[in-house]
């Protein structure tokens with residue numbers, strides 16, 4: 420669906436050149452959500468702006484369904500919807516409805532269809548009663564929702580979301596997440612940038628991490644989380660572990676640590692897949708609450724990847 424190949428962007432500033440994006444390539448298939456993650460200044464917004472045709476790349480190309488953004492600009496832009504950082508694609512002095520109609524007709528939706536689409540979308544985000552308010556009188560969260568509605572006016576098949584849940588309250592965030600899932604289920608290819616790594620983890624099928632204008636990690640969310648999970652088990656007791664059992668555990672397994680009154684931790688030797696069972700046998704029949712294997716979350720992966728650098 421969306422293919423981004425070798426995008427490059429330099430900005431000229433007073434003191435010289437900034438290499439904002441240095442050869443970024445990725446693709447997003449229909450129905451897929453790609454979380455595009457990286458620290459401040461990594462080049463995410465610049466990449467999104469190039470992909471949405473808002474700034475020209477110095478190198479590389481963007482394709483939607485095999486069509487090149489440069490040579491078939493209108494056809495490609497007709498398939499892309501984008502929500503930029505800080506709802507900057509809205510006209511603050513126009514009303515919500517005017518913004519949506521303006522964008523819809525710009526994207527060649529008929530006036531009548533644009534009107535019904537606008538009210539359909541406003542209903543989904545709970546803003547029907549603000550249709551005639553000027554954008555500048557809305558709260559930041561409401562503006563963010565209007566920006567999302569605007570991006571969806573022409574039924575795009577590729578959606579670029581730059582921090583869509585920034586500053587939203589819990590319920591609004593959940594609402595946007597639901598909309599993103601529904602869109603993905605109906606086949607929209609979605610690129611999602613966010614600093615809320617729990618949101619990224621919940622929504623994404625794949626993850627791409629960028630630092631200093633270059634991708635340093637890319638893969639399915641599941642495989643990445645699996646790869647960064649330690650072979651480490653926690654055995655949580657229903658009551659604080661009795662001292663004699665801790666001693667027993669240590670005698671059976673050298674590498675057992677008590678990390679809290681009710682938690683024993685086991686880090687098996689490489690390849691010792693049987694270790695946890697031997698330990699559990701030794702602890703039998705003490706009442707257990709849980710046995711869990713360490714499962715990395717995206718926040719842990721992000722920290723590790725950003726501190727260590729290039730990986731894949």
Ligand SMILES: Nc1ncnc2c1ncn2[C@@H]1O[C@H](COP(=O)(O)OP(=O)(O)OP(=O)(O)O)[C@@H](O)[C@H]1O
Pocket residue numbers: 430431432437438439457458459460461462463464465466504
């Ligand atoms: N218009 C511009 N002129 C000069 N430099 C720019 C411009 N836009 C972006 N940059 C620089 O390009 C680099 C990448 O910025 P970008 O906005 O793409 O980062 P980002 O990953 O979106 O960061 P954030 O998480 O803070 O939104 C930064 O060093 C930034 O200062």
Ligand SMILES: [Mg+2]
Pocket residue numbers: 463464465504581
């Ligand atoms: Mg940004």
